[in-house]
Amino acid sequence: MSRKTSLSGFHEWLPQERLVELHVLNTLAEVFELHGFANIETRAVETLGTLLRKGEIDKEVYTVSRIHETDAPDPDDTSRLALHFDLTVPFARYVTENAGHLAFPFRRYQIQKVWRGERPQEGRAREFTQADIDVVGDGALDFRHDIDVALVMAEALSKLPIGQFMIRINNRKLAEGFYRGIGLEDTAGVLRNIDKLEKIGAEQVAQGLQDELGASSEQAELALALANIRAEDSSFVTEVRALGVQNELLDEGLSELAEVIDELHKRVPGTAVADLSIARGLDYYTGTVYETNLVGHEQLGSICSGGRYDALATKGKRTFPGVGLSIGVTRLISRLFSHNMVEASRSVPTVVYIALTSDEDWSAAQDVAQQLRARGINTEVATKAEKFGKQIRHADRRGIPYVWFTNYDDAGTATHEVKDIRSGEQVPADPNEWFPPTDDLRPAIRQVDQLKDATPQR
């Protein structure tokens, strides 16, 4: 499963790989719907004005223009079209545009491609699929949705063939309250520096806090001490309290994060941790924030991130608070393939290949196929009566497990046999009754390797 793509940063899967992706997408959709999320899709393009609404675009955006436009683009024209770079901004626009038609709190999931003109590298593609869930309220949104969306994602991820994962959760109120409590008022600046912790290490971050923000070495030390706290239950509250910082916003954040972690610890133990180093960089979150690592593949970065916004969208004086999480499906799947962690049992949906004894039998073979398909058995019919060996090889090459043979006697009466071409076993069969073992009905998606130290294959 290792190929080069003809356009760097744009992945295309072979049919057998696509089956793995479809399995992932269908599993996600199923779990999201079990929890009452409704599906929508938004158009691929937004105006630059919409994309700019959240401030400067730090993403590399692809603009779109009709081929017959030959003038140089006007950088100040916000009505220009561009491909969306995430699903959050389009969703916010969709909510304000359709607010009159939606019932709040509105639970939606959205699985679509997004585009970014970034330098391609593993984990970063130019075209990739995201799977988002968000709950958005009209004016207010109960805090319990912060717990709910994490529970949904923990359930969804646990059903994927990806091995162990860990949702790391923090709270902006906790962090900002703490920084204020130790006298650091540029909380965005502190977050920006703390965000680099995994990349550049504690010493460099401490230096940055002092050089950039004028923090004292004690302040830098306390900020780093906070970022070092991790716990799978609310014991982190005692650890934070031990740092001796007093602040109302900190109290609120501690209480929220404790509630999230306690419920996750109870319902989905071993899949979530309070991790006070999580900052989520430049994004405009206002409460809970989430990142998720694939255990043993931490250097891949987060595969599922998100958080709470006090105002995901606004419409005049109306605000729509929201909380949600987004899975980077392409990032996840590329990793599964590059480390040979998963495979599909065959490259086609077909279960049965109907061989022809004579070219004239084609239409009669279609009748047999119809009988099998009527009972949900994916079936193909040969178009030519080549030698049986050749017909069997054709099925085998594509991973089709069964070949069907029909013989007609002089009176036109048919007798049927079906051959499992893996075992060679051939038995009489009735097209109205024969059914394959459940495992053969659909291509199986198998988790090949859960070892942490799996060697990359490309």
Add this chain to the structure above:
Amino acid sequence: MSRKTSLSGFHEWLPQERLVELHVLNTLAEVFELHGFANIETRAVETLGTLLRKGEIDKEVYTVSRIHETDAPDPDDTSRLALHFDLTVPFARYVTENAGHLAFPFRRYQIQKVWRGERPQEGRAREFTQADIDVVGDGALDFRHDIDVALVMAEALSKLPIGQFMIRINNRKLAEGFYRGIGLEDTAGVLRNIDKLEKIGAEQVAQGLQDELGASSEQAELALALANIRAEDSSFVTEVRALGVQNELLDEGLSELAEVIDELHKRVPGTAVADLSIARGLDYYTGTVYETNLVGHEQLGSICSGGRYDALATKGKRTFPGVGLSIGVTRLISRLFSHNMVEASRSVPTVVYIALTSDEDWSAAQDVAQQLRARGINTEVATKAEKFGKQIRHADRRGIPYVWFTNYDDAGTATHEVKDIRSGEQVPADPNEWFPPTDDLRPAIRQVDQLKDATPQR
């Protein structure tokens, strides 16, 4: 279901409309897989060079460039990226790129958005979804696949909530052989004129044939006589023969078309017709061609078109013949909505809404939800113990059919009741056993109106 979109030509559906679209897409995918078609997706962008390969681009293409490119585009630069305008050109590129990894004949289906910078009008959007099936061979492809793909599409369309449809089939060999047989050598020119028949009428077409191609009035009359022939079985062969034209290619085309029509007439009667006026304009088909009308909505144009290519793709001296059909899903669905032909029974996947008696019951309510979800029942939990009337109204507004109530006695023992909020009936229920009627399990997609003269609602 009638709204304006904020960008003309770009449709976005409300959750309830999206359920209809999902039903259509899932039904198509299911039928395609029953017939052994494997799914792939190709990237949204191609180089202009690839899009130009089939000759001049007569479509309005959207080019794509990174936002930081500020120079005027170079119209001669074929490495520029553009959004694909159909799924055939990208599929041909995919086949040549991955030929070494595919087993031929390769049966694939592809359901994706495509983009065209056209002037928006009903039936023509700038972003729309296509659902394509193609079978492609390596060097050769048995003619029977021409019958097969039409059978698959007839079955797929018959499972959609769209009422009656008619697949109209012709054959390029038949038409070109006939034109040559009557002495008109510019067969492409004749086809181009015949293609306008429905738009401008027989008289204008006859005039065009004479003015543009120098045809005699007898030649024009014969070409039009051919285009007038329609039959649901192979009786059209006699009608063509009665026109007294002799040509080998014509013979071949007649025999192919008769074989297609006879098999369709036998297996899916009333859904296909030999229609010798079908030309498929500028497309480079070389045999069977297909168009499909929604009966009573003929002015919408074709909802499912395609044909046979001797060389869908080439790679050096290797050619890949193919035959396939493409459904214009967005065109079809827009029509269903604008004529109120179909509706979803609710806007959410949710079957059960668990009400809260007290705010403290939330986590216990999650346990109940988990029991229901474990048996495939889509369930949401209220976040606040508002008055029951308010909680019921919230469920009702979103079309959720059932509300679940749990009471805990002093010993903590739970008793459960479930209310059908349409009938008001409330009965005791066990979260490990209760199951909704099958009709309520998923949102139902109902065909509202099959009348031909349905009044458009927008």
